Amino acid sequence: MAEYDIKTDSAYAIRPDEAVDRLKGALLKDIQRSCYVYRVDCGGCNGCEIEIFAAITPIFDAERFGIKVVSSPRHADVLVYTGAVTRSMRVPALRAYHAAPEPKVCVAYGACGCSGGIFHDLYCVWGGADKILPIDLYIPGCPPTPPATIHGFAVALGLLNQKMKASYHLQQDDEHPQLLHPQLPLDLRIQVERAARRMAGYWHGRRIADVFLAMIKNGDPLKLSSTLQEYLAAQGDPRLSEIMHRLEEVYLAWLADH
């Protein structure tokens, strides 16, 4: 995709000064036990908002850790920005930022908050909270699940360590991609995999095709039918039987062609 010169990309961003950074460090050290969170929806789809809701209700109960959602940015230690920052929400989002007392921690929540997500380059969004504000922590996800939310807050407060690390791979001379099922003819593998995907979708389909192809590879082709029967009897799933028999038909048709 051609790079497009996006005007005003981060021209509006607020840059914190050093004193604020120092204070923030102190805050992170001091508030380990309890923090107040204010959510700023900058034009999200609601998915993130509902998942934050789920994170503070009984099953996940983030309030166990003293994480409490409050109703005004003036009470907040942590501001959680969701949504891709639409044009209409830029000013309200900044108002919320200025209303929260320093030091504060700003969290970009969800794919949209982190980077604009699927909306990242649209005309009516600014493409993520860090385009207008200094962001301290990113919680990716679309939306982040309640456990991911709890983990994110724990990382923000220094209770857990960040797991992610940037990685850079440089192609080496000894790098050779493995063929999938190299012992089987290519067209057979592809026909079986396609049929499996049509029958069961990419995820179940891949697993089922792998089992089936392994049966062809390892067993005697004449005994395939009985091996398959045995396997399916053990599984006891009529739908799986239907799919596997469909794959068997594909295989038999292939055999007939060769």
Add this chain to the structure above:
Amino acid sequence: MLLTEEKPKIGQKYVDALRQQFGWSILEEAWQAPDQVTVTVELNSLPSVVETLYYQHGGWLSVVAGNDERPINGHFALYYVLSVEGNEQTPQHEREKCYLVVRSLIPPRQMEFPAVTPRVPAAIWYEREVRDMFGLQPIGLPDERRLVLPDDWPEGLYPLRKDSMDYRYRPEPTTEDETYEFIDVEGEGIVQVPLGPLHITSDEPGHFRLYVDGEYIVDADYRLFYVHRGMEKLAETRMTYDQVTFLADRICGICGYAHNVAYSTSIERALGIAVPERAQYIRTILLEVERLHSHLLNLGLACHFVGFDTGFMQFFRVREKAMKMAELLTGTRKTYGMNLIGGVRRDILKEERVQTLQWIQELRREVNELVAMLLDTPNIVQRTQDIGRLEPKVARDYSPVGPTLRGSGFARDIRVIHPYCAYDRVPWTLTYKDGCDVLARTLIRADEFFESLSVVERCLDTMPEGPVLTEGFRYKPYAYALGYVEAPRGEDIHWSMLGDNQKLYRWRCRASSYNNWPPLRYMLRGNTISDAPLIVASIDPCYSCTERVTVVDVRKKKAQVVPYKELERYCIEKKDSPIKG
């Protein structure tokens, strides 16, 4: 679903009636599917044709799409989509039900069209949106304000015109202030109550202004579309038509899958793709799972707003079971990313089936107890009966959808009127009530929850064999059709037109709440401000709270800003009015 000569043309009699009444004004007609017909009419008779269909043939306005067809035929086009269901004089069994799309062309030198809103109020938001996005002037439209575009958007830049701008173009903000002009309510001493756009407990931004006389709401006005992101333009530019399913999910975080199905079916209809039976059952199951968690959310909020917070927490505890069900069936808690054009991406095998059936049993038992508990709470009926009345007359004029409409005595559900997926193959019962109030809408949601559980069970029991995905169809340039789904909040409808480059030429998606907001004004009138949050929540909008309410007191001529939290507290506790004194 391929349309051939022999296929029935449902809606022929309405087209004939139009021809009889309007003669030469009716230019041409074309069927996109057996029950979808597009009639091109002469521009000047557009309001009369829409009015005739709406009030004489039992039409409901589903969506209006503007389209810049200059590259195709040299004109702008307007598509007024009506679900025509037969008038009340026709016996029930003879009422033909179809989507009738009224299309009119506007020459580029004219740039204006006669507004339909004065004849059919339901068109108000749509015509404002067409003006924002295409710069087409609705002549006779009373409301001159922007609807969709932000206040800091430059004048005269119309995002959806094909020649206006790149989809990535971000003009400099023209203002740092909010310049939206709220309505002036005439009268002695009205107090304004602004609410928003940031809010506390949940969901999307929006800004409300209530006009009150003492404790009573005289009128209300609202500014929404704070979340306008420009996804319709995105679908026409960066994405290919088969990627848009993943975008459609993200229209709404709660009923995303409904949008996904609506979009997919619109393309499948346009291309004449026969979706495998099994995929249609799986879609039905997932749509109902989505309804489960959506309705539990709303029932939880109903508890919250009448001050029964334990109930709220209990509903959310139980709701997690529906979320687990979604995670098991789709791999995410949001039923996201499950459709491709031509089918679904995951099958349901034995483990998933058995587990889902077990969770359904548990949900049925637990929610039964919780609903009984909610209704036993002494103040629920007292707080919701006769509150936020949506009169059937207002409902008829504004085409609201879903439980909001069904609470006012209309047995109108897209799953019955225009069956899609497997809804015409599994038995289920439609719920509607004529209380017209918050209570009726809440009870409908409770009933629908249990019905959804049964639909999922029946689908799992009777799922047909066969593939879940079909491949190898052809992309047809400039084909267009409608897709529709009864989402938890009502009808979601998508009008999609393909281009000639593996992309969409135009995508118009309309979420259910879009039709439910305009009549909200009438539901708020005459109620006390302490009931406002409850009423707003009862249409289950894609959000239920906003930050603050401007209360405008008609008698004291005094405007006062009340923090929303305070209003919410007042709603819950019903004492110490924030606007006293």
Add this chain to the structure above:
Amino acid sequence: MLKLIREVLKVGQATLPYPFAPVELAPGFRGKPEYDPQQCIACAVCTIACPPNALTMHTDLEQGVRTWSLFYGRCIFCARCEEVCPTGAIRLGHDFELASFSREDLTVRAEFRLAACNLCGAYFASAKELEHVLALLDQAGLPPEDAADRKALLRACPECRRKTDLPRVKPLIQEAFNGRV
């Protein structure tokens, strides 16, 4: 009220112990995309399929380098990459603990070399992709002479292929147009 208390007592503790114990996830849960650069052939299929452009690819024809990158901060976990990947180099795992202090830590990059055309020397395709395609030709079981012919053809860039093909296809075209060209 009593009913409510009874219900609450009956349910007992509903809260999950996470983060002190792992959460139970559905087997098909779509978590963090796990990338195996060894297996990646830099064919760009995933970057074309990716709806939010979390996956991007940059090709530098001057330097003969192609950089693949994945930004978790933009990922919507739809698994289209997994669905379309021809070598199984990217799969969605169960990890969801992605919170990170910097955008950089949410980025995975891999740099691959391009193959040069055996006729004109211009870079034209990922070297690993070319190697993979040649291996697939063997797996497809083509007769050796056909395979050698095709392999030679594949080592040339599309431009050179067109040029070398022209003398061969010219008579066919002339035939099709009855000698009018």
